[in-house]
Amino acid sequence: MNLDFTLNRALDFAFPIFLVLVSLGFALVEPSFLSLENIFGMLHAMAPIAVISTGMALIVIMGKLDISLGSIALVSMGVSATLLQSGYGFISSSVIALLVGATLGAVNGFIICILKVNPLIATLGTMLTFRGLGNQITDAQVVVLPDGFRALGNFSLGIIYFDTVICLVLLILVHALHRRTKFGKVVTAIGNDETTAERVGLPVTRTIFFSFVIAGMLASIGGFFASAQVGAVTSFLGKGLEFTAVAVVVVGGISLFGGRGSILWGVILGSLTFEVIRSGLNYLGANPYFYQLIGGVVIFIAMYAAAIKTGYSANNS
Amino acid sequence: MNKNILQMQNIKKTYGPINALSNASILLKKGSVVALVGANGAGKSTLMNILGGITTPDDGEVLVNNKKVNFNSPVDAARYGIQFVHQELSIFKTMTVAENIFINQFPTQFGIISKQVIEATTRQLLAELGSNLNPHHYVESLSTGDCQMVVIARAMLGNPKILILDEPTSSLSKYEKEKLNLVIGRLKDAGVAIIYITHFISEIFEVCDSVTVMRNGTTISSQAIHETDNSKIIELMLGDVASIEKKRRKERNKNIFLKVDKLQNENKVKEATFELNKGEILGIWGLLGSGRTELVRSIIGLDGQPKGTILINNHGKLTPISAEYLSGITAYVSEDRRGEGVLLPMSVLKNTALPNLQKVSGNFGMIMLNKARNLATRVIKSLSIKVSNFDQKVGTLSGGNQQKIVFGKWLETEPYLLILDEPTRGLDISAKGEILKIATDLANNGVSILFISSELEELMKISDRYLILSERHVVAELPGDSTQDSLISALSKTVQGSAA
Numbered sequence: 001m002n003l004d005f006t007l008n009r010a011l012d013f014a015f016p017i018f019l020v021l022v023s024l025g026f027a028l029v030e031p032s033f034l035s036l037e038n039i040f041g042m043l044h045a046m047a048p049i050a051v052i053s054t055g056m057a058l059i060v061i062m063g064k065l066d067i068s069l070g071s072i073a074l075v076s077m078g079v080s081a082t083l084l085q086s087g088y089g090f091i092s093s094s095v096i097a098l099l100v101g102a103t104l105g106a107v108n109g110f111i112i113c114i115l116k117v118n119p120l121i122a123t124l125g126t127m128l129t130f131r132g133l134g135n136q137i138t139d140a141q142v143v144v145l146p147d148g149f150r151a152l153g154n155f156s157l158g159i160i161y162f163d164t165v166i167c168l169v170l171l172i173l174v175h176a177l178h179r180r181t182k183f184g185k186v187v188t189a190i191g192n193d194e195t196t197a198e199r200v201g202l203p204v205t206r207t208i209f210f211s212f213v214i215a216g217m218l219a220s221i222g223g224f225f226a227s228a229q230v231g232a233v234t235s236f237l238g239k240g241l242e243f244t245a246v247a248v249v250v251v252g253g254i255s256l257f258g259g260r261g262s263i264l265w266g267v268i269l270g271s272l273t274f275e276v277i278r279s280g281l282n283y284l285g286a287n288p289y290f291y292q293l294i295g296g297v298v299i300f301i302a303m304y305a306a307a308i309k310t311g312y313s314a315n316n317s
Numbered sequence: 318m319n320k321n322i323l324q325m326q327n328i329k330k331t332y333g334p335i336n337a338l339s340n341a342s343i344l345l346k347k348g349s350v351v352a353l354v355g356a357n358g359a360g361k362s363t364l365m366n367i368l369g370g371i372t373t374p375d376d377g378e379v380l381v382n383n384k385k386v387n388f389n390s391p392v393d394a395a396r397y398g399i400q401f402v403h404q405e406l407s408i409f410k411t412m413t414v415a416e417n418i419f420i421n422q423f424p425t426q427f428g429i430i431s432k433q434v435i436e437a438t439t440r441q442l443l444a445e446l447g448s449n450l451n452p453h454h455y456v457e458s459l460s461t462g463d464c465q466m467v468v469i470a471r472a473m474l475g476n477p478k479i480l481i482l483d484e485p486t487s488s489l490s491k492y493e494k495e496k497l498n499l500v501i502g503r504l505k506d507a508g509v510a511i512i513y514i515t516h517f518i519s520e521i522f523e524v525c526d527s528v529t530v531m532r533n534g535t536t537i538s539s540q541a542i543h544e545t546d547n548s549k550i551i552e553l554m555l556g557d558v559a560s561i562e563k564k565r566r567k568e569r570n571k572n573i574f575l576k577v578d579k580l581q582n583e584n585k586v587k588e589a590t591f592e593l594n595k596g597e598i599l600g601i602w603g604l605l606g607s608g609r610t611e612l613v614r615s616i617i618g619l620d621g622q623p624k625g626t627i628l629i630n631n632h633g634k635l636t637p638i639s640a641e642y643l644s645g646i647t648a649y650v651s652e653d654r655r656g657e658g659v660l661l662p663m664s665v666l667k668n669t670a671l672p673n674l675q676k677v678s679g680n681f682g683m684i685m686l687n688k689a690r691n692l693a694t695r696v697i698k699s700l701s702i703k704v705s706n707f708d709q710k711v712g713t714l715s716g717g718n719q720q721k722i723v724f725g726k727w728l729e730t731e732p733y734l735l736i737l738d739e740p741t742r743g744l745d746i747s748a749k750g751e752i753l754k755i756a757t758d759l760a761n762n763g764v765s766i767l768f769i770s771s772e773l774e775e776l777m778k779i780s781d782r783y784l785i786l787s788e789r790h791v792v793a794e795l796p797g798d799s800t801q802d803s804l805i806s807a808l809s810k811t812v813q814g815s816a817a
Contacts (some may be wrong), residue, residue, distance in 0.1 A: 180430050182423045185416060192409040199409050201392065201421050259411035 011305050017275050022085055026280035033283055037159055044154075044161035046275040047230070048242055051167050052222035053252075053267045054174050055215030056245040062211055063191040063258025064119040068108060068313035069245060070238030072216050073223025078134045081226070081233040082144040090148065097220050104130060105216020105250065107214040109209035111260065129243065131233025140235040145227060163225045175264035177214075185213060191258025246272060247295070251302040255309070273298065320347045320509050320528065321383060321583040323479055325369075327802070328377035330363055330534075333743065337363040337373070339534040343512070343813065345479065350511040351503060352521035353540075355531030356554050357605060357771040358742065361514055365481050368512075369401035370394030381478075386764045398478030404487060406468050410457035413440040417456050418471045442470050445507075446500050462493030469500065480504065481512045486520060487606065514607040518550055532556050548809035551604075555773045555805060572596075573630055574765045575643075575734065577616060580625035585611035588625075591784055593734075595630070598756065598766040600780030602773075602804060608789035609769045610652060613736045617644035631775055648727030652739040652769070654716070658723040661712035665704050666693045668711050678731065696725030717748025724743050724755055735759060738769045773801065 027034040052069050059066045080097035084090070104126070112121040155162040178184035186207040189197040198204050222241070227233045250256060251268025251273050274295060281291045323345035330338040338360045345351055353600075355361050366372045368379065370388035379386055381397045388394045389530040391401065408417055415435045423430050432453075439452040450465045456464060465485060472480060482501075487495050501511060501524050521528055522542060529539040538553050575597040577654055579588050591613055593599050593677075601609050615623045618640030627643055628635040651657035659668050670677050673675040677692055679685040693707040700721045704714060711722055720740060727735070737756060741749040751777060760766050770776045776783075785793040785807045793807050 048443065176429075181428055182425060185412070185420065185430070186421060188412055188416075189409045191422060192411055196407045197408065259409070 002041060011309050012253060014305055015269055015273060015302070017252065019269065019276060022273075023276055025084060026283060027075070030283045033280060038279070040156075040159040040161065042165070042272070042275045042279050043154070043164045044272040045229075045279070047161070047163040047167040048222045048226035049248060049274070050222075050267055050271040051225060052219050052238075053168055053245040053248040053271060054171050054263060055218035056242070057246055057249050057252070057254050057261070057263045057267055058178065058187060058211050059119075059191055059215050060246070060249050060254050060256060061191050061258060061261060061263070062187050062208065063194070063256075064112075064208070064211075065246065065256075066108060066119065066131055066212060066215050067121045067125040067242040068104070068123040069215060069219040070241035071134060071276055072104045072125045072219040073226065073241065074134035074233075074235070074240035075104060075130050075137065076220035077223040077227045077233045078137040078143070079307075081145060081227070082137055084146060084149075085143065090146075094224065097224060098159055098217055100288070101216040101220025101223075102213050102219075105213040105218070105219075106209070108216065109212035112212065125266045131239075134237075135235050138233060138235060142235075143233045145231050145233065147231070149228050150231030152190065153231065159205045160260065163228070166221075167225070170221065174188055174214070174218070175262070178263050183210070188259055191260070202216060242296075244274065247268075247299040247302065250306055251298065253306075255306060256303075321345070321358055322347045322381065324378075324383075325368065326378045326380070328374045328379075330367065330372070330375050335575065337533050338367075341377075341531065341534065341536045342528050342539075343536060344539065345510045347377070347510055347684070348505050348508045349479075349526045350505060350513055350524055351539075352525040352528040353514045353531065354516075354518065354521065354528060354550060354554060357739070359531040359554070360534040361531055362483070363534075364536075365401065365483065365512065367513065368394065368399060368479075369403075369481060370399070373782065382691050395475050398476060399481070400472035400475050400477035400479070401467075401481045402468050402472055402483065402485065404484040406461075406464050406466050408456050408467060411455065411690060413453045413455055414443075414459070414467055415452035417467050418442065418474060420471070421637070422474060439470070442473060445503065446470060446473070447496075448500075448501060450494060460490075460493065461488045462496060465493075465497070466500070473504075477509055479510050479512070481514070483514045484516065485513070486515065486517060514803065518547055518604070521550075522547075530554055537570045538774060540559065548806065549808045552805055556753070573635070575630070576626075576628040576635055578626040578628065580612075580615060580623050580627070581616040582611070582620060582623040585620055585789065586615045586623065587789045589615075589682050591791055591794065593767065594781075595765055596760050596763045598760050598768050598779055598782045600776045601769045601786060602776060602783050602808070603786030603796075604808065605771065607697070607786040609786055610738055611766055612786065612790065612791075613649070613738060616640060617647050617649060619644070619649075646732055647731035647734040647736060648724075648730060649736045650720070650723050650727065650738060650740050652742060654720055654723060654742070659711045659719050662710060664708045664710055664720060665697070665702075665714075666690065666707040668722055669693045669696045669707075669729065672726050673729045683715070683772040692729060696722070696729060699728075700725050713780070715748070717744045717751065720744065720752060721747070721755075724752070728759070732764065733767045735764050736769075737766060739771065740768075741772070741775060749775065779799065 006117050023034060029138030032038060052073065055069060056066060064274065076097040083093040083096060108123055108126055111117050112119050119289045156250050178187060186197065186202045189202055190204055190207060194204060223238055227237060249266060251269030252261065254261030254266045277294055277298065281294065321344060323689050325341065325343045327336050341360060341364050343351065353361050365374070369373045370391045370393045374387065384395055409420065417436050418439050424434060436452040442452050446466060446469065449467060450463055452654040456467060485497060504511060513521065515521060525542055525543050527539060528545060528550060529536050530550060531537065532554060566588060566722060572595045573592050575593040578590050580586055581588055586608055601612065603609050611620065614620045616627065623640060627636050627640060629638045655661060666689055669692055673692060674684065677684055677688040690707065696702065697704060698706065702718050702721045702725065704718065711719055744752065756766060756768065768776065768779060781797045783795040783799060783804065785795065786792055786807070795803060795807060
C-alpha cells in the first residue's frame, strides 16, 4: 500500500517533471525559448484550448465526455460573426454567441439526461450536426471580423495578454465551482458512482444537464478567443479541439473514470505541456506533422500513466 | 426509556403472486436495540424497506411516536427521524470523510462550502461516535469498518430517532465489530432506537435488548434477549418441518466421485475436507455467512487459487486435479440468478448456446444457427419451459422458467458435478417442486450434486447426506436420515461454540 502510494505520487509528478525537462531541452537548443516574452506568448496562444478544456474537465470529472465542444465553438462564433456583418454591435453579438453556446450545451444535456443516450455517442452526433450547422451559417466561408476584434484578441498590457487573464479568471471560477460548491460536490459524486449518487438523493440529472450547459458556454468563449486571435472565423474553427481538450485534461491528471483531479492545475499543466511541445518544435523549425506525432505519443503516455494509477487504486479498494 | 417510538402492525405486502409479508409487526422502544433475524426471504428487507420509505405496504399501520404515518420516499422517512444504513455502503471513494458525511446536506454561505465548518462538525460528530477518523482523509484509504462509521455519521447528521442497520457486520473484522458495538452503545445512550438486522446469531447477544424473528413474511416471535438463547432463535427462524417425504429412499453403494482434502482459500474457506459419491446429493447446511457459497466457488476455482487437494475418481483411482479442470466438468447454478445465471436482455437461444458454443459451432468456428436452434428446442422441451419461442428475451420469463434455462443450458454440457446454490430462491411452490424434481432425476442418472439451501425443509427432502458448515469450517457430517432436531442442534452447537 505504501509502495503503491509512492508510485501514485510519482505519477502525479511525472508530467510536471516532463514539462520542465522538455522546456529545458528546448532552451538548451534555443535559449530565447524560456524568455519571458515567449513564455507569455505561449500562455496567450494556449488560452482558447485552455478555456475549452476547462469545460471538458468539469464533464470528465463527472465521468463523461463531450466531444462536440469544438463544433459548439464554430456555431457560436459563426452566428456572432454573421450578426456583426449585418450591423450588430460587439457586445450584443458576443452575448448572443455565449447564449448559443449555452443552448447547444443544453441540447447535449437534453439528449443525455432526458433521452438517456450515452454521452460519447450523443456528443459524437452533435459534433457532426453542429459542425454542419456552423458551416451552413457561414457558408463554409472565411468571415473576417472587424479590426477591433483582432486588436482585442491580441491586446496586452506589457507582456501579459488580455485573453490569458480572462482565461485564468474563468479557470479559477470553475475550479471554485468544482471544489467549493454543492454543485461541484455532486459533480464529483456522480464521477464516483452515478447510482450511489442517486440513491443518496443527490440532484444527478440537473447537475449533469447544467454541466453540459457550462461546458457549452466555455466552448463559445474559447471559440471567441481563437477567432479573435486571427481576426476571422473559418470553417476549421474548433476542428479537433475537443480531442485536444480530452488530451489536455488527461495529461493534467484528471481521470477519465471520473471523480479525480484538480481543474485549475490540471488544465494549466495539460495545456502548457502541449503548447510547449508545439511552440518548441516550431522554434526548432520542425515539420508540423512531427508535432502531431509527438502529441500522439504524449497522449498515449498520459493514458498509460492514468491506467496504471487507476489500476493501483482499484486494487487498493 | 419505556416510551414506544415505533410500532409496525400487521404489515402486508405482495409482489405479484409472491407474498413477501403476510403479517409482520414490530415494536421499538426509545433507546433500545431490536435484533431482526430470519432466514433468507423471510421478509426482513421488505419490512425495513417499508419503514425506510423505499416501498409502501399494501396493508397495515406504521406508528411513529404513536401517530400513524405514511412514507412515500426515504426523504419522508427521514423527516420522521428514520435513517437506513444499507448493507451496501453508499460512499464516494475519491471524496473526503467530511464530504462524504455532508454529501446531501452541505451547509453553505453565499453558495460556498466552508471546509473548516464541515471538518469541525465532522470531528465533533465522529468524536460522539467514539471515532478519531481524520475528516480530510479520502474515503478510498479507509477500511470497510471506517467507511461504515462514515455512513453512520451521515445518518446521525439527520438526527435520527430510529436507525436501521442492515447487516452492519457482514464485512467487518473482529476488532471493527467491537468498535461498532461501542458506537451502538453510545447511540442507545443518546436515546436512538436501533433495528439491527443480522445473520450472525451470536452477535445479537452482545448488543441487542430484544429479538424479533421472522419466517415466511410473518414476525413469529418477539422476546427480550434474556428470555431466549441461540438454539431457540435458530429453531424459530427455521421453523417446524412438518413431515418430510424423502425424494429418494434407496440406499446407494458408496462409490467416491470426488474428494476434497484440506481445501483452504484465504479467509473464505478453512481446511475443508469431504467426499462426494457418484449420483449423490450432498446437502450443505449452514447459516448465511458460514461460507457455503465460498466453499463451492473455491472448489471450482472461481475465487482465486485454493490450497489443498482435489481428487477425482479416474477409473477407480483417485487422481489429483486442478480446480480449473473440475470447473470444466461442473455445472454451477449460482445463487444470483439474475446477475450470474442468465443474461436477461438476451434471447433463450443465445442463453442456452453460450456454455455450449463448441457444440453449436460448425466449420471454422462459425456458429451454426440450426444447431443452436435444435439445442434451444431440446432444452425447452426436456424441462418443459414455458416460452413463446426461443427468441424470447430471458428477462421476460418468470423466475422459475429463468432458473430452468440455467439448468437446461448447463445440462447440455453433460456435467459430472452439479452445484446448486439456493436454486429455488424467489420461486413459487410449484416451480420449487419442479426444480427439486430435476435435481433428483439428474442424481438418479449419476450426476453428483452439491446442494445449498437455507430452507431446511427442501434440504431434508432431497439430501442423501449433510455437511455442516460454520464460520467457514466444515464442522460435521450427518447421515441422510438425520432428524430436524439433530440438524438444528448441530448448527446451534457450533454457533454457541464460536460465541464462547
